[in-house]
Amino acid sequence: MAQALALAGRGLTTTQPNPRVGCVIVRDGQLVGRGFHARTGEPHAEVFALREAGERAQGATAYVTLEPCAHFGKTPPCAPQLAAAGVQRVVTAMVDPDPRVADGGHAILRAAGVQVDVGLMAAEARWLNRGFLSRIERGRPWVTVKIAQSLDGRTALANGESRWITGEAARHDVQFLRARQSAILTGVDTVLMDDARLNVRLSAQELGIDGTVRQPLRVVLDSGLRLPPFAPIFDTPGAVQIYTRDVMAGIHHDGLTARGVHLVATPHTGSGLDLPFVLHHLAEQGINDVLVEAGSKLSGAFIAQQLTDELIVYQAPVLLGHQAQASVALPPCDRLDQASRWQVTDTRRVGDDLRITLIPQIGSSATAIVQEPVQRR
Numbered sequence: 001m002a003q004a005l006a007l008a009g010r011g012l013t014t015t016q017p018n019p020r021v022g023c024v025i026v027r028d029g030q031l032v033g034r035g036f037h038a039r040t041g042e043p044h045a046e047v048f049a050l051r052e053a054g055e056r057a058q059g060a061t062a063y064v065t066l067e068p069c070a071h072f073g074k075t076p077p078c079a080p081q082l083a084a085a086g087v088q089r090v091v092t093a094m095v096d097p098d099p100r101v102a103d104g105g106h107a108i109l110r111a112a113g114v115q116v117d118v119g120l121m122a123a124e125a126r127w128l129n130r131g132f133l134s135r136i137e138r139g140r141p142w143v144t145v146k147i148a149q150s151l152d153g154r155t156a157l158a159n160g161e162s163r164w165i166t167g168e169a170a171r172h173d174v175q176f177l178r179a180r181q182s183a184i185l186t187g188v189d190t191v192l193m194d195d196a197r198l199n200v201r202l203s204a205q206e207l208g209i210d211g212t213v214r215q216p217l218r219v220v221l222d223s224g225l226r227l228p229p230f231a232p233i234f235d236t237p238g239a240v241q242i243y244t245r246d247v248m249a250g251i252h253h254d255g256l257t258a259r260g261v262h263l264v265a266t267p268h269t270g271s272g273l274d275l276p277f278v279l280h281h282l283a284e285q286g287i288n289d290v291l292v293e294a295g296s297k298l299s300g301a302f303i304a305q306q307l308t309d310e311l312i313v314y315q316a317p318v319l320l321g322h323q324a325q326a327s328v329a330l331p332p333c334d335r336l337d338q339a340s341r342w343q344v345t346d347t348r349r350v351g352d353d354l355r356i357t358l359i360p361q362i363g364s365s366a367t368a369i370v371q372e373p374v375q376r377r
Helices: 002-011 045-057 079-084 104-111 122-128 130-138 168-179 188-194 253-258 275-284 296-304 365-371
Strands: 022-027 030-036 061-064 089-092 115-118 142-149 154-156 183-187 217-221 240-244 262-265 289-292 310-315 342-350 353-360
Touching: 002 022, 002 030, 002 045, 002 061, 002 122, 022 045, 030 045, 045 061, 045 079, 079 104, 089 104, 104 115, 122 130, 122 365, 130 142, 130 365, 142 154, 142 168, 142 296, 168 310, 168 342, 168 353, 183 188, 183 296, 188 217, 217 275, 253 262, 289 296, 353 365
Parallel strands: 061 089, 089 115, 142 289, 142 310, 183 217, 183 289, 217 240, 240 262
Antiparallel strands: 022 030, 022 061, 310 353, 342 353
16 A cells, blocks of 8 residues: 555646545565556556556455546546456555545445455545545645745845745745645735746656646735736746636736636635635635745735645744744734644755644644544445
């Protein structure tokens, strides 16, 4: 199963909106077939593994990171193919929560006399597909907020200068982070002030993939529709979607639509655009993972509204002083027990900087997604 998960990880930047799935087929203690799903519309992991195994699949055990599908989509279902190939036992890490499957693949296998065991390395499988699971189980994408800050929690000087707090290695690392996302989200001020393009600037070779690099959907929150159609963000490949209060407001409507920008009318809460509405709307478009790269106000809003599932902090060994801009704008706390608390899942050095990955404390909806117990049977 560990090998199957490693194979699934090869689709980390390419499978959206599909889940990342790997499959390993073993017979008489020998690995006879391997496969992973790379892109929507292409064969699933089980198909590639069965092709490699050939007749050796007869009487073998298949290890699959996600329940084999049971429905016709862009490709035929995998569960009947495993049964037809004579696989004797199928071990899956987890049930597929997609209503079109939801234990249906396991039922097909059992009806064909195949032994099915579920739950091996479930936590690892859920973490790998946390975005897909979030979209299916919660109706919104997995949200990661990325922050680049100084040792004293500052993200820019008082005059707004922020290039560059972190080093080149950290900025290169962010490109890999972007490549794993279905969408990258920011506010209009960040686009205007920083000429942000929010695209993936790595080659297919650097990402270790075949074919072209998939560019995430770039999402801009712009309540007053201030983003001009000549902004640099439109000079790079990839779709741009703007959430705004009134799609017909302002002088830029015609120019933006001519650029092919999708404008979405969005409710306003008084403090800003309705963030849950934005996330649910993105989920309806098949968006699994959203990376928030924004200013302190918008990043703080995602955290304060408990919409942040993962926090990635690139911390540079520099002090900017108390007059510099804070990395996130949060409501004040009267007591320490009101503080937003997080648990560290990973810490590593990236060049001269430190990258810290965190998820909310146990009991949040984020931890429920990645730690949901799966009954073995």
